[in-house]
Amino acid sequence: MPEQNSNKNEWPLWEVFIRSKAGLDHKHAGSLHAIDANMAIENARDVYTRRMEGVSIWVVESKYIHASDPDSSGALFDPANDKIYRHPTFYDLPDELTHM
Amino acid sequence: MKNQILYTLQLSDNALIYGHRLSEWCGHGPILEQDIALTNISLDYLGQARSFYQHAANLFNALPQAEKQGMFLSVALEEKIKKGESIDEDDLAYLRDGWDFRNLLITEQPNGDWATTIARAFYFDTFNYLFYTQLKKSTDLQLAAVAEKSLKEVTYHKRWSAEWVIRLGDGTNESHVKMQTALNDLWPFTGEMFRMTDAEKDMAGNAGVDTAALYDLWLQEVAAVVDEATLKMPEGAWMQDGGKNGRHSEHLGYILAELQFIQRAYPGMEW
Numbered sequence: 001m002p003e004q005n006s007n008k009n010e011w012p013l014w015e016v017f018i019r020s021k022a023g024l025d026h027k028h029a030g031s032l033h034a035i036d037a038n039m040a041i042e043n044a045r046d047v048y049t050r051r052m053e054g055v056s057i058w059v060v061e062s063k064y065i066h067a068s069d070p071d072s073s074g075a076l077f078d079p080a081n082d083k084i085y086r087h088p089t090f091y092d093l094p095d096e097l098t099h100m
Numbered sequence: 101m102k103n104q105i106l107y108t109l110q111l112s113d114n115a116l117i118y119g120h121r122l123s124e125w126c127g128h129g130p131i132l133e134q135d136i137a138l139t140n141i142s143l144d145y146l147g148q149a150r151s152f153y154q155h156a157a158n159l160f161n162a163l164p165q166a167e168k169q170g171m172f173l174s175v176a177l178e179e180k181i182k183k184g185e186s187i188d189e190d191d192l193a194y195l196r197d198g199w200d201f202r203n204l205l206i207t208e209q210p211n212g213d214w215a216t217t218i219a220r221a222f223y224f225d226t227f228n229y230l231f232y233t234q235l236k237k238s239t240d241l242q243l244a245a246v247a248e249k250s251l252k253e254v255t256y257h258k259r260w261s262a263e264w265v266i267r268l269g270d271g272t273n274e275s276h277v278k279m280q281t282a283l284n285d286l287w288p289f290t291g292e293m294f295r296m297t298d299a300e301k302d303m304a305g306n307a308g309v310d311t312a313a314l315y316d317l318w319l320q321e322v323a324a325v326v327d328e329a330t331l332k333m334p335e336g337a338w339m340q341d342g343g344k345n346g347r348h349s350e351h352l353g354y355i356l357a358e359l360q361f362i363q364r365a366y367p368g369m370e371w
Contacts, residue, residue, distance in 0.1 A: 011131070032132075032133050033131060033132075033133060034133065035267070038263065039263070039267075042137070042259075042260060042263070043133035043134075043137065045256075046133065046136045046137040046140050047132075047133055047136050050136075050140060
């Protein structure tokens with residue numbers, strides 16, 4: 001991943017993950033600038049949880065995220081297209097079971 | 101009852117004027133994230149101000165008519181009272197002149213540079229945290245309820261401002277000097293928080309807080325952060341005074357001119 005900071009005075013970029021309520025996963029909410037992890041969490045609290053969106057915050061500096069190469073997405077993901085038997089759609093789920 | 105109203109107004113005026121000061125940062129923060137942090141804090145204070153003003157208005161409306169007149173010096177508000185009308189939170193915020201405002205002088209001091217805003221927040225947040233911790237136990241259940249809700253907000257404000265003091269103090273040479281200068285400049289405005297007015301003395305111990313008794317703890321908390329920030333505690337025993345009794349710096353007039361203009365020019369206007 002190329003260096004995010006074009007300007008050396010610019011603060012590092014962080015990715016923010018928010019858990020909306022206990023039991024659910026942390027989901028990517030967006031990104032922001034901060035000088036360290038502490039400030040990133042506080043900034044995330046101010047920017048992403050103002051409307052009761054969350055009960056927990058994770059932050060990770062963007063440069064530590066490694067992404068798959070968009071050019072190889074064909075090789076990586078297309079082979080799954082015709083393997084419908086991998087979906088659990090053949091099971092009857094009780095109504096009480098949510099978040100599947 | 102009169103002291104309970106004046107006391108409540110003191111709290112609401114602190115919140116309104118300080119919240120207004122922070123709102124002036126909107127769109128001018130050093131970075132987007134801190135711009136939002138400041139406006140969040142500003143909105144917390146405006147919420148506190150509303151709760152306290154509503155309570156003050158209710159207490160006031162319950163007074164017999166004879167006791168209502170003469171409590172305020174502001175003509176616009178007195179005229180309404182003379183007509184026998186009840187007053188509300190907006191009347192208290194918009195129809196009182198400077199001499200009826202009872203906020204601490206520190207809350208009306210200009211934003212200055214970032215370090216000045218942080219120093220002002222740091223002194224005031226640290227005080228507010230200790231203050232609301234006590235007010236939570238008030239025998240006035242309304243004050244106690246507002247204090248309990250506000251304490252959560254102020255706990256965050258205090259953490260935010262203390263972290264910035266440490267960041268700037270323990271940062272670059274330039275940020276260190278600016279932070280120290282700001283702490284020194286605002287120091288004379290800290291004494292007023294602990295110097296009790298007659299209304300405060302009357303309320304202390306049951307519905308109100310003995311703020312003089314909070315000083316040692318406040319000093320200890322402030323000194324610990326200042327030390328961690330590699331800064332020096334300001335010296336000087338002389339302290340500014342007067343805001344809580346309606347004697348203000350020239351800054352308050354400008355704040356009220358902006359804050360009250362619409363309601364004064366177009367009374368009762370809604371949007």
